[in-house]
Amino acid sequence: MESAHVHLQSYAIDQNLKKTSKTKNVDKKQRTLLTLFKRADHHLDKDEYEKAIALYDTILSISSHNISAMGSKALTLNRLEKPLQAIKLFKTILKYEPTNVTTLNNLGYVLGTIDKFQDAKKYLHDTLRIDKNYTEAYIQLGNLAEKQLRSREAIKWYKKALKVSSNDPHALYHLGLVYERNSRYKDAITQYKLALRKGPNKPQVNYRLGIAMCELGNHSTALDYFTKASKLMPNREVYGLRRGLEFRHLQDDKSAILCFNKLLKSNPHSTDALNNKAVIYSDNKKYQEAISMPQFVHKLDPNDTLPLYNIAVTYHDMNELDNAIKYYDKVIKKGTSAEALINKAAILATNGDNNSALSYLNKALSIEPEHEIGLKNKILVLTDLGRMDLAMNMINKLLNKNKKSSDFLYLKARLKLTMGKVSDSIKLLNKAIHYNKQIIEKIKNDELFKIIKNNPQLKKLNIFN
Known part of the structure; x- marks a missing residue:
């Protein structure tokens, strides 16, 4: 689930400042405050949060009880992942303005992000007691319920938000997310499309539509939505990655490579783009590139086992089995990769060492008991070892779960x-x-x-x- 920073409500610049700025006899202090607010907004637009906070502090040194400055500073602290400082500041605002619904709502939101669910609910319900049509509070109550995996309750709150707001696009989006998490993809798509009617240029909605379409097997349509999301927010790497992966699914490796190259142009150290590009090269038997790219990724992040695994698979495809085992062992040593264990077992079985292969398969299945390839390979190894009763017992148990499994x-x-x-x-x-x-x-x-x-x-x- 994507977090919803859109539900933190911003604080308007003091209206008196705006009014006085249009008159000729503007108080010097008011002019200074207005200038500082504008400069802070400029820094926020550029994600320069520390500079914005410094300006809010300057405003508060001039006007110590300025609610707009305190609220804006609290929001910025939350963006910097300093929720406790943000909470303290929101509570300070409430000492001066106990019925400030924007602050009550924001405080509820931030408390929810640190799993203080009961406290969060209290402030959100306080918001609704003051303003029963405050849409964002309903949405955030839905978000809290969804975070606790209480989908029915979440749906109830989102529908209330829709009722008081005449189909607020954020409420539609979050309702779609609940349906998606519960595998109700058609219902999710309906909500996302309604949200796009309200605001067609929402990258995250286009992205989730793409995900839901993928789940229903509509990959060409999914690609259209990923492309739209990527165009609307070119710097969001995950959108570009999903677009590239969708080209791969549609067997258009050339377009996938172009997509990953575009990501690498803006971020040459994108490990996801490099890893995916390496897999394409390996599939197309361009083995030198398929090995050199993951080696570069591994230098960037020595703790990442995926590039090591990709190198192992490439050597495996090249039938350089000693090198493949060498890299599978590196992956196995660093973590709990069922795939690396299964692939090493396959090489050992090919070399006639079925007892060692069985040992590695048992380790893999202890990590992922339902891993289908691991289960199939274990049956084959047991058969080759002449342990027919064990193999038959395994197959019968698996067929009891799925009588129509052709494999x-x-x-x-x-x-x-x-x-x-x-x-x-x-x-x-x-x-x-x-x-x-x-x-x-x-x-x-x-x-x-x-x-x-x-x-x-x-x-x-x-x-x-």
């Missing part, structure tokens, strides 16, 4: 054939093909099934024709 039906057929039960094996193959015809290619390339390819029953399945 596990194929593995059971393979195991039955190893046990000499040819007829049972062919029946299972027939089932596997019924659920997924793409499994035929795997059967066709399996040396075990090639042995019985002339079996009359197997011929009826038209696998080897």
Whole structure:
């Protein structure tokens, strides 16, 4: 979930200052304050928060109870991830103005960010007691509920916000986020589209629409939304990355490379862009680039295991298995990568060391018990070790969870054939093909099934024709 800084309400410059600035006889003190506020705004626009705070302090040295300066300073402190200082300042404002709804709302928000949920709710409800139509307070109550994974309550608050505001776009957006988190992607898309009608140039809404479209398999449409988000906010790296990944999904590697290059132009040290670019080079057998890029990334961040893993996979693809194992070991030593353990096990099994392979697969499955490739490989290794009962027990448990899994039906057929039960094996193959015809290619390339390819029953399945 994206945080919603939009729900921190800004403090307007004192209206008296604005009025006096239009008159000829402007008080020197008021002119100075107005100039300082404008300079602070300029620094905020450039994300120069410390400079803005220094100016607010100057204002407060001239006008110690200036609510606009105190409030703006508190907001800026929160941007600098100093919530406790922001909270202290908001509470100071409330001593002077106990019914200041902007401050009550902002205080509720900041308390929520540090998980002080009950205190946050108190201030937000105080806001609504003073102004029952204060939209942002409803939205923030929804955000608090969502942060505690209470989706029904969150939906209730967002809908109240929509009711008092005639479809506030921020409320629509957050309602969409709740639906998305609960896998209600069509409902999420409806809310996001309504939010875009209110404000079409919202990059985060376009981005979330892209994510929801991906989940429904609408990748071309998702790409359009990621592109829009990236154009609206070119400096937001995650938007550009998702755009590049979507090009990859659509098998347009050339456009993906261009996208990652654009990110690298603005940030040459973008590890995500470099890693993704390296994967494309590896897939296209440009191995030198595929190895040199992750090596550069690893120098930038020696604690990041992903570049080491990518180097290992590239060596694995090149069939340089000793180098592959060397890098898989580096990944395994640094962290808990199930994939590195599984891939090392695959090399060990290929080299005939099934006992060591089984040990690595068990470690991988202790990290990710449902890892499908790990489970499949363990069944194959157990079969090769002649531990048929264990392998069959595993397959049956997995098929009880998903009776239509063509992959596990194929593995059971393979195991039955190893046990000499040819007829049972062919029946299972027939089932596997019924659920997924793409499994035929795997059967066709399996040396075990090639042995019985002339079996009359197997011929009826038209696998080897």
